[in-house]
Amino acid sequence: MSATSRCSNARCSPKSTFNTAEYAYDVALANLKSAQVTLEMRTAESRLHQYLRPIDGVVVERDVDVGRTVAASLSAPQLFLIANDLSQMQILASVDESDIGAIHEGQSARFTVQAYPNETFTGSVKQVRLQSKTTENVVNYTVVVSVSNASGKLLPGMTATIDFLTGSAKDVLLGAQRRTALRPTEEMREQMRKSAARDGEIRRRNRESGERGSKRRRCGSTRSCGRSSTQPNDALVSRRPGQACCRARSNRAYGWATHRSEKRESQGGYADHHWGDADVTHHRSIESLPAATAADVTATAGRLLKVREPMAGEVIRVEGVTKVYRMGQNEVHALRGIDLKVESGEMLAVMGASGSGKSTLMNLLGCLDAPTSGEYFLDGVRVNGLGSNTLADLRNQKLGFIFQGFNLLARTTALENVELPLLYDRTGRRPRYTCTRGGGVGASRSGGTGRPSAERALGRSAATCRHRPRTRDRASAAPGR
Amino acid sequence: MTEPALLLADEPTGNLDSRTSIEIMALFQELNDQGITVLVVTHEPDVARYARRVVEMRDGHIVRDARDSRPGPRN
Numbered sequence: 181m182s183a184t185s186r187c188s189n190a191r192c193s194p195k196s197t198f199n200t201a202e203y204a205y206d207v208a209l210a211n212l213k214s215a216q217v218t219l220e221m222r223t224a225e226s227r228l229h230q231y232l233r234p235i236d237g238v239v240v241e242r243d244v245d246v247g248r249t250v251a252a253s254l255s256a257p258q259l260f261l262i263a264n265d266l267s268q269m270q271i272l273a274s275v276d277e278s279d280i281g282a283i284h285e286g287q288s289a290r291f292t293v294q295a296y297p298n299e300t301f302t303g304s305v306k307q308v309r310l311q312s313k314t315t316e317n318v319v320n321y322t323v324v325v326s327v328s329n330a331s332g333k334l335l336p337g338m339t340a341t342i343d344f345l346t347g348s349a350k351d352v353l354l355g356a357q358r359r360t361a362l363r364p365t366e367e368m369r370e371q372m373r374k375s376a377a378r379d380g381e382i383r384r385r386n387r388e389s390g391e392r393g394s395k396r397r398r399c400g401s402t403r404s405c406g407r408s409s410t411q412p413n414d415a416l417v418s419r420r421p422g423q424a425c426c427r428a429r430s431n432r433a434y435g436w437a438t439h440r441s442e443k444r445e446s447q448g449g450y451a452d453h454h455w456g457d458a459d460v461t462h463h464r465s466i467e468s469l470p471a472a473t474a475a476d477v478t479a480t481a482g483r484l485l486k487v488r489e490p491m492a493g494e495v496i497r498v499e500g501v502t503k504v505y506r507m508g509q510n511e512v513h514a515l516r517g518i519d520l521k522v523e524s525g526e527m528l529a530v531m532g533a534s535g536s537g538k539s540t541l542m543n544l545l546g547c548l549d550a551p552t553s554g555e556y557f558l559d560g561v562r563v564n565g566l567g568s569n570t571l572a573d574l575r576n577q578k579l580g581f582i583f584q585g586f587n588l589l590a591r592t593t594a595l596e597n598v599e600l601p602l603l604y605d606r607t608g609r610r611p612r613y614t615c616t617r618g619g620g621v622g623a624s625r626s627g628g629t630g631r632p633s634a635e636r637a638l639g640r641s642a643a644t645c646r647h648r649p650r651t652r653d654r655a656s657a658a659p660g661r
Numbered sequence: 662m663t664e665p666a667l668l669l670a671d672e673p674t675g676n677l678d679s680r681t682s683i684e685i686m687a688l689f690q691e692l693n694d695q696g697i698t699v700l701v702v703t704h705e706p707d708v709a710r711y712a713r714r715v716v717e718m719r720d721g722h723i724v725r726d727a728r729d730s731r732p733g734p735r736n
Contacts, residue, residue: 276678278678278680278681279678279680343679495666495667495698496667496698496700502721503721513721514721515721516720516721516722517721517722518721518722518723519723520716520723522667522698522700523698524666524696524698525693525696525697525698526693526698526699526713526714527689527690527693527698527699527701527711527712527713527714528698528699528700528701528712528713528714528715528716529700529701529702529703529708529709529711529712529714529715529716530700530701530702530703530716530717530718531703531704531706531709531715531716531717531718532704532717532718532719533704533719534704535720536718536719536720536721537718537720537721537722538702538704538718539671539702540721541702541718542669542671542700542702545667545669545700546669558666558667559666559667577665578665578666578667579665579666579667579668579669580665580667580668580669580697581668581669581670581671582668582669582670582671582673
């Protein structure tokens with residue numbers, strides 16, 4: 181009792197507090213000992229081990245300098261970008277879905293880079309990645325092409341233009357493509373006129389002698405064409421080449437139709453390429469045409485040949501044309517005196533780097549811009565000084581445009597884009613609704629925007645919409661009509 | 662319908678893949694065979710090869726005007 185009071189007077193702690201403190205001291209001591217042992221162990225380990233992070237390759241990029249503190253706590257910092265082996269590179273090529281089916285692993289590929297425009301490099305397809313990327317409505321897949329870069333010419337990040345070899349043939353006879361698209365000579369035309377006239381004569385004779393009906397017979401007129409047929413004679417005559425071509429023209433079957441017209445229809449063997457381009461529906465309509473007289477047939481053939489022949493004369497005559505743009509204080513001489521004549525029926529390419537003035541020239545030729553000086557005649561019409569309405573009519577009637585961006589109207593179907601120039605036309609021509617591939621807003625039609633644009637340039641919905649269908653029409657996914 | 666005397670094309674194959682480019686150029690050739698005059702502005706030599714006449718421009722001048730009278734494709 182007295183001891184307790186003494187102790188409380190001296191403000192001493194109870195024994196339990198003392199025990200707790202003593203325990204904590206012992207624990208700390210043990211921890212120290214343990215840490216010392218760990219330290220000894222680690223020190224011993226570090227003496228035995230050597231820590232290495234082996235990196236081989238070429239340093240492409242260095243992000244730190246010597247002596248700089250690297251703070252690794254926030255995120256893994258990039259110290260170096262190291263290319264493992266620059267002699268083995270790969271190209272990540274974007275291939276759109278219309279072509280991806282033709283690409284498989286191991287396929288060889290050729291490519292060029294802008295740094296070496298005259299050199300072709302080769303590689304092979306290593307992988308076709310499954311993940312697609314959609315850019316501007318075009319679905320692309322990444323194709324990895326492995327490339328050997330022993331010469332060290334290829335650098336990381338270069339842009340490559342790549343061709344994949346989808347097929348090859350050895351020991352084949354090569355012929356010029358244009359040899360199959362023959363333009364008849366004057367001699368051939370003469371022969372054709374004669375034969376057309378002769379056919380008319382034969383038919384008249386047949387009619388006079390009452391020889392009609394569908395008996396099997398050899399066509400009397402045509403020792404040269406040597407055909408036989410079970411069809412009525414009139415039908416045969418109406419399928420002379422002259423009219424066959426005439427129907428192609430009247431139906432505006434511009435050669436997309438199948439080459440199904442038979443050899444037996446051709447005259448002297450040369451006409452196949454030209455007359456063989458109408459499809460079977462037009463064919464039938466021709467067979468039902470009433471028989472024409474000999475004079476008609478000749479006239480048709482003659483008219484036709486005239487159309488086939490390139491029209492004489494100059495479409496474009498440009499004399500000393502200059503164009504100066506003012507940009508603030510500066511004058512930019514886009515064209516410095518251009519003289520150019522283009523005959524009718526020519527196919528002309530204007531080449532040049534950007535800034536060479538080729539687009540300016542095209543704008544002048546298209547009556548979209550006026551030259552600073554010089555003369556421009558379009559199809560015999562002097563363009564300088566015409567009013568804007570006259571120019572608009574001139575553009576509508578004489579010119580077809582196909583622009584780089586295609587300038588198709590958005591929120592408008594492909595068909596409406598094709599019709600557009602006809603709505604502005606003052607000569608009363610109206611579109612025929614025979615387009616089989618309409619639908620698809622603006623540029624959303626498959627095959628890119630080029631086709632509706634080309635169709636609009638020509639204003640030929642009937643003929644030009646009959647393209648060979650592609651594998652998948654993206655228009656089906658677009659809001660249809 | 663519209664029968665343009667002259668068809669002007671400014672980089673017609675600019676945004677197209679090579680196969681569609683060939684189709685478009687074949688279309689131009691076909692139209693040219695119909696008698697339509699075709700003028701294509703391009704910076705690609707591949708595209709210019711389809712034409713029968715190539716006019717090359719540099720700095721606002723015409724520096725070359727080459728015609729191909731051969732029946733086959735050039736190159």
